[in-house]
Amino acid sequence: MTSPATHRKALLLMISAASLWSIAGVLTRQLHAAHGFEVTFWRSLFAGLFVAGAMLWQHRSQALGKVAAAGRFGLISGVMWAVMFCCFMIALTMTTVANTLIVMSVTPLLTAVLAWMILHQKIVLRTWLAIAVALAGMVWMFAGGMSSVDATGLAGMLVATGIPIAMSVNVIVLKKAGKSLDLIPAVLLGAVISGVLMLPLAMPLQASPHDVAILAVLGVLQLGFPCMLMVSASRHLSAPEISLLGLLEVLLGPIWAWLGAGEVPAHETLAGGGIVLAALVFNELLALKEDV
Incomplete structure (x- = not known):
């Protein structure tokens, strides 16, 4: 049983992870050649x-053993991370952040x-309600941009469908593995698989020093670090709770792209985003109240 203090800490870790994920779009729009x-x-x-550096610092000579373990x-989990890493960035180059x-x-x-089918996890009513309200908000957000989606944008959205599928499977794997198994090495494995698969397709490399600097920030602050935070948070949050909190990325991403890259969101995007935020706050406030 997770203590209230531990649950609140996990909650903060997941919020931090989703917030860091949300900067991907605005930083990607600053690239010149890549x-x-x-x-x-x-x-x-x-x-x-x-x-890899974080694991070596923490586990030193036992780091390789952690990967094998x-x-x-x-x-x-590593394969699912790789699918998310690849689909997300490719989709961003084909369609809008929103x-x-x-x-x-x-x-x-x-x-x-999946949690209900595979983990036999009982999903409380407040969580189903939060999911339903959040989906309604997303539909509202979505309605504002569909009319301007061209063939390339539609293809980008098709590529993006790999993200929720892989994310959902990954969350189930993290919960199935339990608290005792450290799956941070899976993030490393996902990065290796993604990098190896993408390198032949990326040749010849054209990134300028400016681009490489931005991509380094993306790799560390938007990908590696927050994914490690999510793995840590997943030990003390339910599967639906993890994915609901992950919607903060969906909410914040278009805002950063608007402020930093000039991708002005439709009014429906802002209104729908408010509904999503309300659903998240509603669910977590009730969860925290139950912990008290």
Whole structure:
């Protein structure tokens, strides 16, 4: 049984992770020469280096053993991370930040269904209500941008569907593995798989020093570090709770892209985002009240 203090700490870790994930779009829009596969390669490379460095600092000579100890759960989780890393950045180069994030908004519903089917986890009524309200908000957000989606944008949204599927499976794997198994090595594995897959497609590399600096920030602060935070938080949060809190990325991403890259969101995007935020706050306030 998770104590109230531990639950609140996990809550803060997940909020921090989702907030850091949300800066991807605005930073990607600052790139000059790097695009598509190359962006994914560099981001994965820097994420892998960061996670490897963190593991070496924490575990020293036992770091390699930690990777091996992750076993089949670590392998499955690593593949899911790789799918998310690849699909997310490729989608961002094909469609808007808002459209990419909106596709991701089905994650809580998919995660809740999988948690019910695979983990036999009872989903409390407040969480189902929060998921339903959040989905309604996403539909409202989505309605404002669909009319301007061209063929390339539609293809980008199709690529983005890999993200909620992989995210939901990954959350289930993290919960199935339990609190005793450290799956932070899976983040490293995901970065390695993603980098290896993307490198041949990224050649010849064209990123300028300016781009590499931005991609380093993306790899460390937007990918490696927050993914480690999520793994730590997942030990003390329910599967639907993890994916619901992850919607903060969907909410904040278009705002940063608006403020930092001039991608002005439609009125429906802002209104729908407010509904999503209300659903998240409602669910977590009730959860915290139950912990008291």
